[in-house]
Amino acid sequence: MSAYVRKSIAFWASTVVLVVFLVLNDASPFWVIIPILIFGLYVTYNSFHIEQNFFLESIVSGKPKKKGIAITFDDGPNNTITPKVLALLDKYNAKASFFCIGKNAEEYKEILQQIDRAGHTIGSHSFSHDKWIDFLFTKKWINEIELANNTIESIIGKRPRFFRPPYGVTTYHLAKAIKRTKMLSIGWNIRSLDTMNNNVLEIVNRSTENLKDGCIVLFHDNLDWSCDVLEEFLIRTQKLGLQVVPLPELIEEKAYED
Ligand SMILES: [Zn+2]
Missing domain, CATH: 3.20.20.370 (Glycoside hydrolase/deacetylase)
Incomplete structure (x- = not known):
């Protein structure tokens, strides 16, 4: 399993937990947009850096x-x-x-x-x-x-x-x-x-x-x-x-x- 797949699973699992936490605390689930944007930038950075072996070795x-x-x-x-x-x-x-x-x-x-x-x-x-x-x-x-x-x-x-x-x-x-x-x-x-x-x-x-x-x-x-x-x-x-x-x-x- 690549680093991308492992990290995506961990990220989306934590995002679900975060949404549940926000909803239970009467906060807007909209704020999950921030970690999603950060994760998107992280994935893009790795796309441009072959030596990170993020998607493949x-x-x-x-x-x-x-x-x-x-x-x-x-x-x-x-x-x-x-x-x-x-x-x-x-x-x-x-x-x-x-x-x-x-x-x-x-x-x-x-x-x-x-x-x-x-x-x-x-x-x-x-x-x-x-x-x-x-x-x-x-x-x-x-x-x-x-x-x-x-x-x-x-x-x-x-x-x-x-x-x-x-x-x-x-x-x-x-x-x-x-x-x-x-x-x-x-x-x-x-x-x-x-x-x-x-x-x-x-x-x-x-x-x-x-x-x-x-x-x-x-x-x-x-x-x-x-x-x-x-x-x-x-x-x-x-x-x-x-x-x-x-x-x-x-x-x-x-x-x-x-
Ligand atoms: Zn070329």
């Missing part, structure tokens, strides 16, 4: 005592940026994980194959990555996940197990869909915020401030500054004496179905 760091850090990219493959990212990774002999959007994979099949052939990991980041995707119910979420998996499998011949929630938002319905499709939710513990800022040094400073063995770092491979960020990050990583390792190795999980 997500992997946000490497296995204890594992050496190395893992680099992950969301929102690709991108026609122009992803090939340059691949060339840079090759130059620095680093393996990364790409959480691809199904519809982009369908459009740029060859780039998806290129990622795979270079020995990087491919995970799913939903099929549509629609801006309203976080409001989907379980059935529609399952469709999103399966459609993306079918698309990726038809292109590289491997069916992903890793799923990164779009916008890093988790919900009750997404949690149910992930469980039913037997996917593994993958978060991060270093968020570069590269989509909100185009200052390369600021992004790299932020990403390396608390960087240590076991970290999973989130970048995007669809921004004009993605390559500059990656190169500076790789140089900084070397200076810190940290090794970039493949995500499946860091978290000791298989990236694809058997």
